[in-house]
Ligand SMILES: *[C@@H]1O[C@H](CO)[C@@H](O)[C@H](O)[C@H]1NC(C)=O
Ligand SMILES: *[C@@H]1O[C@H](CO)[C@@H](O)[C@H](O)[C@H]1NC(C)=O
Ligand SMILES: *[C@@H]1O[C@H](CO)[C@@H](O)[C@H](O)[C@H]1NC(C)=O
C-alpha cells in the first residue's frame with residue numbers, strides 16, 4: 001500500500017476508533033494494524049487470573065463468547081492463562097491488571113477509578129490493563145466495538161489500528177432504573193437488559209422493586225385493596241414475611257434473583273435493589289393494614305410501634321440476597337407535615353442497614369422541611385424533580401452525596417406518560433444541547449433553564465446519574481420488549497453522556513456521529529437478542545408454507561422482532577367450539593396468537609389484547625399482520641382498513657388513553673393440536 005494511502009487510512013481509522021459509544025478518552029494511533037481473524041486467542045495474566053469478583057478469568061470467558069458473537073468465528077480457542085511473553089505470531093488479547101496512571105485513569109473529580117483501563121495495541125498483541133477487573137471488562141467492550149465498527153466498514157477480517165490509550169468514566173454512578181414494581185418482568189428479560197446496557201459501559205441497574213398503581217378513587221375508598229401492587233422478592237414459605245408476597249406468580253424466588261444478579265455482575269453491572277417505604281407501601285398495608293395512616297393506605301404510620309420493626313424485618317429477610325454495597329429505601333413522597341418523623345425514620349434505617357449488613361443507603365430527593373432534624377450525610381440523595389424536591393446544589397453544599405435523576409432529562413414512562421410529560425425515549429436534542437449554555441447535558445446539569453442549579457463536573461459529591469424508566473400504567477401498557485424499544489437508544493445516549501460527559505473534552509461524540517454509530521452497535525450488541533433479529537437481511541422471507549396439514553409445525557425462529565409482515569389464509573372450523581379453551585394458532589417466545597377475537601397474548605404477563613373481530617367460519621379469510629416498534633395492525637382480505645391492536649390505559653383514574661401495542665411475531669409454532677380449521681400460505685417476511 002502506498003504510504004500516503006496508509007496514513008490517510010490511519011487518520012480515518014483513528015477517528016473511527018475513538019468514535020464509539022461511549023467515546024474512548026485517549027487513543028494515539030501508530031502505523032500498523034492488529035488483525036482479528038479466527039486464530040485470535042485470549043490470554044489472562046496468570047498473576048491476576050483469580051483477582052476480583054467476578055474474576056478476571058470469568059470476565060475473559062464472557063468476552064470470548066462475545067468475540068464469537070461479533071465476528072461469527074465459532075471456533076476460536078479457549079481462554080488461556082499465562083504471561084504476556086507467551087504470545088506469539090497469533091493475534092492475542094492479553095488481559096491484565098495494574099494500570100495506575102493516576103493523571104489519566106480518573107473520574108472528572110480527579111479520583112483514580114477502578115473502572116479505568118489502559119490499552120496498548122501492537123501488530124499481534126492487544127493488551128488491556130485494568131485498574132481493577134471491572135476496568136479490564138470495560139476495555140473488552142471497547143475492543144468489541146472496534147471490531148464491530150471495522151467489520152461494518154467492510155473490513156474482513158476486522159482490523160484495529162495499533163497505538164495506545166487510556167479510558168475511564170467521568171462519573172462513578174452510571175445507572176438505569178426500571179420500575180419493576182408496577183410491571184411484572186421475568187428475570188430472563190431483565191438479565192438481557194443488563195447484558196445490553198453493559199455494552200455501553202453502564203454499571204448499575206437500580207431496581208424499583210415494590211410499588212402500586214395509583215388511582216385515587218380506589219386508594220381513598222373501600223376498594224383500596226383492588227389496586228395492583230407488586231413486591232417482587234418472594235420470601236420462602238417459612239419466612240416471617242411470607243405473607244407480604246401473595247402474588248407468587250409475579251415474584252422471583254431467591255434462586256431466580258440470585259441468577260439474575262450473577263448475570264448482571266458477570267457483565268459489570270451491580271443491581272441496586274429498592275424497597276420503597278414509608279410511602280408507596282400499599283403492598284405492605286395489604287399485608288398489615290394496621291400499619292397504615294388511616295385513610296391513606298399507601299402511607300405507613302412510622303410512629304405506630306409495629307411499623308419500623310416490620311420494615312426492618314423485611315430488610316432482615318432480604319439483605320442477604322443482595323451483593324451490592326448499597327440499597328435504596330425509596331423514601332419519596334411522604335407526608336410533609338410528618339417531616340420530623342420521616343427524618344428520624346431515614347436515619348434509623350441508615351443506622352440499621354449499615355449496622356446489620358455494612359451496606360449504605362440511598363433515598364429519593366424529597367422535600368421534608370424540618371427546623372430541628374436533618375438526614376445523615378451518610379445517605380446518598382437521588383435528585384429527581386424541581387421544585388418540590390430538594391435542591392441538589394444546596395444538598396451538595398451541605399455535604400450530601402447526590403445522584404442526578406432529574407426528570408426533565410432522564411425520565412421515561414412505559415408506552416406513554418400523562419399529557420406527554422416524558423418522551424418515548426430520552427430526548428437527544430436536549431441531551432446534546434439542552435444545558436443552560438446551549439451545550440450538552442451531563443450529570444452535573446440539573447436544570448435546562450437555570451445555571452445556578454447545576455454544578456461543576458469535578459464536584460466530589462456528585463456521584464453520577466441514573467436514568468429512570470417508570471411503568472405508571474402497569475402490566476397492560478407494554479410488553480417487555482416494548483420497554484426495551486424505549487430503552488435501546490436511551491441507554492446508549494446515557495452511556496455516552498455519563499462516561500464521556502459533555503463540553504469537557506473534545507473527544508465526546510457529536511449528535512450526528514452518535515446517530516450514525518448507534519444502529520450499528522445496537523445490532524451487534526452481544527450476549528442477548530432483544531431485537532429478536534433473525535440474522536437475515538432486511539426484507540428477507542423468514543419462512544413460507546403453502547399449506548400446513550399437520551399441526552403443530554415447529555419452525556426454527558422462536559420469535560421475530562418488528563418490523564415484519566406475517567400473512568396467512570385461515571378457514572376457522574364450522575363448529576365454533578367456543579366453549580372449550582381457545583387453542584393458539586401461532587406461538588412464539590414473546591407472543592401467542594389466537595383466532596378467537598383475533599387475540600394476541602403476552603406470555604410473560606398473560607394479558608390478552610383482542611381485535612374484537614371473529615372471522616367467518618368455513619370460509620377462507622386472508623390476514624396480513626404488520627408490526628413496527630410502535631404498533632401492530634391487521635389487514636383482512638386485502639382491505640386497506642388497518643385494524644390496530646390496542647390497550648386502554650387508566651391514567652391515574654382521571655381519563656382513559658388508547659395506545660398501540662407492538663408484538664414480536666409468534667413465529668415458533670404454527671397451529672396447535674386441537675385446531676380443526678385450515679391454514680394456507682403462512683408467510684413471515686421482514687420489513
Ligand atoms: C475456524 O474456522 C474457519 C472456517 O471454517 C477456518 O478457516 C479457520 O482456519 C478456523 N480457525 C481455527 C483457529 O481453527
Ligand atoms: C467507514 O470508513 C469511512 C472512511 O473510510 C467513513 O467515511 C465511514 O463513516 C465509516 N463507516 C463506519 C460505519 O464507520
Ligand atoms: C493522558 O492524558 C493526556 C491529557 O491529559 C493525554 O494527552 C495523554 O495522551 C494520555 N495518555 C495516555 C497514555 O492515554
Ligand SMILES: *[C@@H]1O[C@H](CO)[C@@H](O)[C@H](O)[C@H]1NC(C)=O
Nearest residue numbers: 292293294301302303304305
Ligand atoms: C400513628 O400511630 C400512632 C400510634 O398509634 C398514633 O398516635 C398516631 O396518631 C398515628 N399517626 C397518624 C398520622 O395517623
Ligand SMILES: *[C@@H]1O[C@H](CO)[C@@H](O)[C@H](O)[C@H]1NC(C)=O
Nearest residue numbers: 347350351354375376377378
Ligand atoms: C456515618 O457512618 C459512619 C460509619 O458507618 C459512622 O461512624 C457515622 O456515625 C455516620 N454518621 C452519621 C451522621 O450518621
Ligand SMILES: *[C@@H]1O[C@H](CO)[C@@H](O)[C@H](O)[C@H]1NC(C)=O
Nearest residue numbers: 386387391447449450452453
Ligand atoms: C433552581 O433552584 C432554585 C433555588 O436555588 C429553585 O428555586 C428553582 O425552582 C430551581 N429551578 C429549576 C428549574 O432549576
Ligand SMILES: *[C@@H]1O[C@H](CO)[C@@H](O)[C@H](O)[C@H]1NC(C)=O
Nearest residue numbers: 435436437445451454455456
Ligand atoms: C453550571 O454551573 C457551573 C458552576 O456554577 C458553571 O461553572 C457552569 O458554567 C454551568 N454550566 C452550564 C452548562 O450551565
Ligand SMILES: *[C@@H]1O[C@H](CO)[C@@H](O)[C@H](O)[C@H]1NC(C)=O
Nearest residue numbers: 184247249250604605606607
Ligand atoms: C398471577 O395471578 C393473578 C391472580 O390469579 C392473575 O391475575 C395474574 O394475571 C397472574 N399473573 C401472571 C403473570 O400470570
Ligand SMILES: *[C@@H]1O[C@H](CO)[C@@H](O)[C@H](O)[C@H]1NC(C)=O
Nearest residue numbers: 615616619620621622636637
Ligand atoms: C374474506 O373474503 C371471503 C370471500 O372471499 C369472505 O367469505 C370472508 O367473510 C371475508 N372475510 C372478512 C373478515 O371479511
Ligand SMILES: *[C@@H]1O[C@H](CO)[C@@H](O)[C@H](O)[C@H]1NC(C)=O
Nearest residue numbers: 415423424425628629630631
Ligand atoms: C415510535 O413512537 C415514538 C413516539 O411517538 C417515536 O418517537 C418513534 O420515532 C417511533 N419509532 C418508530 C420506529 O416508529
Ligand SMILES: *[C@@H]1O[C@H](CO)[C@@H](O)[C@H](O)[C@H]1NC(C)=O
Nearest residue numbers: 473474476646647648649650
Ligand atoms: C388495563 O388496565 C387498566 C387498569 O390498570 C384497566 O382499566 C384497563 O381496562 C386495562 N385495559 C386493557 C385493554 O386490558
Ligand SMILES: *[C@@H]1O[C@H](CO)[C@@H](O)[C@H](O)[C@H]1NC(C)=O
Nearest residue numbers: 575577580581582583674676
Ligand atoms: C374443541 O377444542 C378442543 C381443544 O381445545 C378439542 O380437544 C375438541 O376436540 C374440540 N371439539 C370439537 C367439537 O371440535
